[in-house]
Amino acid sequence: MKLNIALLAGDGIGPEVIDQAVKVSDAVAAKFGHEISWTPALTGAAAIDAVGEPYPDQTHEVCVAADAVLFGAIGHPRFDNDPSAKVRPEQGLLKMRQKLGLFANVRPTFTFPSLIEKSPLKKERIEGTDLVFLRELTGGIYFGKRGREDNDNTAYDTCTYTRAEVERLAKKGFEMAMQRSKKLCCVDKANVLETSRLWRETVQKLEKDYPEVEVSYEFVDAVAMRLVQWPSAYDVLITENLFGDILTDEASVISGSMGLMPSASLGEKTSLFEPIHGSYPQAAGKDIANPLATVLSAAMMFETAFGLKDEAEAIREVVNKSLAEGVVTEDLADGGKAYKTSEVGNWLAENI
Amino acid sequence: MKLNIALLAGDGIGPEVIDQAVKVSDAVAAKFGHEISWTPALTGAAAIDAVGEPYPDQTHEVCVAADAVLFGAIGHPRFDNDPSAKVRPEQGLLKMRQKLGLFANVRPTFTFPSLIEKSPLKKERIEGTDLVFLRELTGGIYFGKRGREDNDNTAYDTCTYTRAEVERLAKKGFEMAMQRSKKLCCVDKANVLETSRLWRETVQKLEKDYPEVEVSYEFVDAVAMRLVQWPSAYDVLITENLFGDILTDEASVISGSMGLMPSASLGEKTSLFEPIHGSYPQAAGKDIANPLATVLSAAMMFETAFGLKDEAEAIREVVNKSLAEGVVTEDLADGGKAYKTSEVGNWLAENI
Numbered sequence: 001m002k003l004n005i006a007l008l009a010g011d012g013i014g015p016e017v018i019d020q021a022v023k024v025s026d027a028v029a030a031k032f033g034h035e036i037s038w039t040p041a042l043t044g045a046a047a048i049d050a051v052g053e054p055y056p057d058q059t060h061e062v063c064v065a066a067d068a069v070l071f072g073a074i075g076h077p078r079f080d081n082d083p084s085a086k087v088r089p090e091q092g093l094l095k096m097r098q099k100l101g102l103f104a105n106v107r108p109t110f111t112f113p114s115l116i117e118k119s120p121l122k123k124e125r126i127e128g129t130d131l132v133f134l135r136e137l138t139g140g141i142y143f144g145k146r147g148r149e150d151n152d153n154t155a156y157d158t159c160t161y162t163r164a165e166v167e168r169l170a171k172k173g174f175e176m177a178m179q180r181s182k183k184l185c186c187v188d189k190a191n192v193l194e195t196s197r198l199w200r201e202t203v204q205k206l207e208k209d210y211p212e213v214e215v216s217y218e219f220v221d222a223v224a225m226r227l228v229q230w231p232s233a234y235d236v237l238i239t240e241n242l243f244g245d246i247l248t249d250e251a252s253v254i255s256g257s258m259g260l261m262p263s264a265s266l267g268e269k270t271s272l273f274e275p276i277h278g279s280y281p282q283a284a285g286k287d288i289a290n291p292l293a294t295v296l297s298a299a300m301m302f303e304t305a306f307g308l309k310d311e312a313e314a315i316r317e318v319v320n321k322s323l324a325e326g327v328v329t330e331d332l333a334d335g336g337k338a339y340k341t342s343e344v345g346n347w348l349a350e351n352i
Numbered sequence: 353m354k355l356n357i358a359l360l361a362g363d364g365i366g367p368e369v370i371d372q373a374v375k376v377s378d379a380v381a382a383k384f385g386h387e388i389s390w391t392p393a394l395t396g397a398a399a400i401d402a403v404g405e406p407y408p409d410q411t412h413e414v415c416v417a418a419d420a421v422l423f424g425a426i427g428h429p430r431f432d433n434d435p436s437a438k439v440r441p442e443q444g445l446l447k448m449r450q451k452l453g454l455f456a457n458v459r460p461t462f463t464f465p466s467l468i469e470k471s472p473l474k475k476e477r478i479e480g481t482d483l484v485f486l487r488e489l490t491g492g493i494y495f496g497k498r499g500r501e502d503n504d505n506t507a508y509d510t511c512t513y514t515r516a517e518v519e520r521l522a523k524k525g526f527e528m529a530m531q532r533s534k535k536l537c538c539v540d541k542a543n544v545l546e547t548s549r550l551w552r553e554t555v556q557k558l559e560k561d562y563p564e565v566e567v568s569y570e571f572v573d574a575v576a577m578r579l580v581q582w583p584s585a586y587d588v589l590i591t592e593n594l595f596g597d598i599l600t601d602e603a604s605v606i607s608g609s610m611g612l613m614p615s616a617s618l619g620e621k622t623s624l625f626e627p628i629h630g631s632y633p634q635a636a637g638k639d640i641a642n643p644l645a646t647v648l649s650a651a652m653m654f655e656t657a658f659g660l661k662d663e664a665e666a667i668r669e670v671v672n673k674s675l676a677e678g679v680v681t682e683d684l685a686d687g688g689k690a691y692k693t694s695e696v697g698n699w700l701a702e703n704i
C-alpha cells in the first residue's frame with residue numbers, strides 16, 4: 001500500500017517527537033511492505049515566523065492532498081498571556097480543524113500497568129480504566145458568533161449546534177461503542193442549555209438504530225466528579241466541543257500515562273493524529289522529550305486512517321516492550337537509565 | 353442579636369439535614385445570647401407539588417425579608433431524564449439565584465485529616481489542600497438568550513458578560529485573597545472566548561488596586577487537569593458560571609470530604625447557605641444522611657452573613673470533635689458505630 005502522509009511537526013518538542021514517529025512508521029511500513037511518502041509542512045509559531053500565518057494555505061493544500069496528517073505540537077511561550085494577540089498559534093489549530101472538517105476528536109484514556117503508580121489517583125480507583133472521549137471539534141461555542149457590544153462593556157459568545165452536526169458525531173460514538181463494550185454516555189448540560197437539549201434529543205432518536213448499545217445521559221458537572229471517582233465506570237463518552245476540551249484534559253491525568261496518550265481528529269476525508277501533550281518548550285531541542293504519545297498516534301493512524309490493524313498492533317507491542325525493558329526517556333526512568341528521545345525512537349524502529 | 357433566617361428545606365434528605373443545622377444553630381445562639389427566628393418556606397419538588405412552582409413568590413418574599421437563607425437540597429428523581437419537562441426543580445434554583453441576586457457562589461474545598469483516606473487521590477497529593485472557588489452565579493450562558501432556529505434544526509445558547517458583572521465577582525475574589533494567602537487564579541478560556549477576554553481584561557485592571565495579591569491566569573482545561581494533579585497549589589479561584597459549575601464539582605471530590613462541604617451564595621442584600629451535596633432521594637426519610645455539610649453551611653452563615661466568627665468557630669469545633677470521637681453517620685462510620693442523622697444533630701447541639 002502507498003501511504004501519503006502530511007507531516008506537521010509544529011513547535012517546541014514537536015519536531016523531535018515527530019522524527020521518532022517517522023522512524024517507527026517507516027520501520028513498520030518496511031516490515032509489512034508499504035511505502036510511505038512524507039510531505040512536511042509548516043504550522044504553529046514556526047509557520048508564523050516563516051509566513052506570518054499559523055496555518056498557511058500551502059500547509060492546507062498539503063493536508064488536503066494527503067491520506068492522513070501526523071501532527072506534533074504547537075504553541076510557543078512568547079504568545080502566552082496575550083490572548084488578544086493578532087496572530088496566535090492556537091488560531092492555526094482552530095482554522096485547521098475547521099478547514100479540514102475534523103469534526104470528531106478521539107481521545108482514549110487507558111492505563112499502562114507499569115505506569116499506574118504515576119497516577120495522582122489511587123491504584124484501585126483506576127485499574128482497568130479504558131475509556132474514550134469523542135469530542136465534537138468543529139462546532140459549538142468555539143465557532144459561533146462572538147463580539148463586544150454596549151461601548152465595549154459587554155462581551156458575548158454564541159454556542160450553536162445543528163441536528164446534523166450532533167448526529168454525525170453521535171453516530172461515530174455509537175459505532176465506536178459497538179466495537180467496544182456497547183456502552184455510550186452522552187455528556188451534556190440539558191438541565192440548562194438548549195444546545196444540550198438538542199444533543200440529548202438527537203442521541204435519543206439514534207438509540208433505536210443501535211439497540212444493543214446501552215446509552216446513559218449525564219450532566220457535565222457530574223461527569224467531572226465521577227471521572228475522578230470511578231473512571232473505569234466509563235467506556236465511550238460523546239460530548240460537545242467545550243465540555244470535551246475540559247473533560248478530556250481532566251481524564252488524561254487520571255491514568256498516570258498522560259505523556260503517552262495519542263489522539264485522532266477525524267474528518268469526512270482527511271484525519272489527523274497527534275499526541276495530547278503540548279509543545280513543552282522548556283525541553284525543546286534537548287533530545288529528552290518522551291516520543292511515545294506521538295508513536296502511539298502513528299499507530300492510531302495506521303489503524304484508523306488506513307485500516308492497517310496489524311501494523312498498529314506491531315507499534316503498540318514494541319512500545320509495551322520498551323516500557324517493560326526500561327528503554328524510556330527521563331520522565332519514566334524513575335532512577336534507572338534515561339534514554340534520549342532519539343535513542344528510544346531508534347530502539348523502537350529496530351525492534352519492530 | 354436577632355437573626356431572621358429563611359429556612360428552605362427542599363427535597364429528599366433536605367428536611368432531615370436542615371433539622372440538625374437548626375438544632376446546632378439554636379444551641380450556638382443560646383450560648384452566645386442571640387435569638388433566631390426561623391421562617392420556613394417551600395422550594396423544589398415540594399413547592400411544585402404544593403403550588404405548581406419550584407420557587408413560589410411567597411418563598412421569594414420570605415427570603416427577601418430574611419437576613420439570610422439556609423437551604424437544604426432540591427431535586428427529585430421523577431424529574432430526572434426529562435430535561436424538557438415544563439416545570440423542573442432546577443428552574444426554581446436558577447430563578448432563586450437570579451431574583452435574589454446571588455451573584456457569587458463560594459465553594460471551599462479542604463481536607464479533614466481524619467477523612468483524607470476517603471479521597472480517590474493519593475494522600476501526598478491532597479495534603480494541605482485548602483482552596484476556595486468563587487463562581488459567578490447569575491450571568492453567563494445560564495441566563496443568556498437561547499432557542500431554536502431553522503425549523504427546530506438548530507439550537508443556540510448565548511454567553512454574555514458585562515464588565516460590571518465581572519468586576520463585582522472579581523473584587524470579592526481579591527478581597528477573599530487578601531484575607532487568605534494573597535493568591536488569586538482567574539480561570540478562563542481567553543484563547544477562544546470573547547467573554548473570557550473581557551474577564552481577563554477586567555481582572556488585569558483590578559490588579560493595581562490589590563498590589564499585594566499575586567494573580568495568575570489559567571485556561572479552564574489546564575485547571576481541570578491541575579486540580580487533580582496538585583490541588584494544594586491553588587488558593588482562591590475565580591471563574592464564570594459554567595466553568596464554575598464543572599470545576600467546583602470536580603474539586604469537591606478530591607478532598608475525600610465531599611459529604612462535608614458547605615457553600616455560600618452571596619448577594620448584595622441576601623445571602624444563601626447550603627451543603628454542596630444533592631437531595632439524595634434514596635436516603636430520604638431514613639434518618640441516615642450526613643448532616644455535617646449543612647451544619648457547616650450554618651457556620652458559614654454565622655460568619656459571612658452576620659459577622660459572628662466565634663459562633664462559626666464554635667460550630668466548626670464541635671464538628672471536628674464529632675469526627676474525632678466517631679459520632680458520625682454510616683457514610684463515615686467505617687465499620688464503627690453508625691449514628692442516625694438526628695443523633696448526630698443532638699450530639700452536636702449538646703456539645704456546643
Ligand SMILES: CC(C)[C@H](C(=O)O)[C@@H](O)C(=O)O
Nearest residue numbers: 090091093094245543544573
Ligand atoms: C489551544 C486550544 C484552542 C485547544 C482547544 O481548546 O481546543 C486545546 O486546548 C485543545 O484541546 O486542543
Ligand SMILES: CC(C)[C@H](C(=O)O)[C@@H](O)C(=O)O
Nearest residue numbers: 191192221442443445446597
Ligand atoms: C441543578 C443545576 C442547574 C445547578 C447548576 O448548574 O448551577 C447545579 O449543578 C449547581 O451547581 O448548583
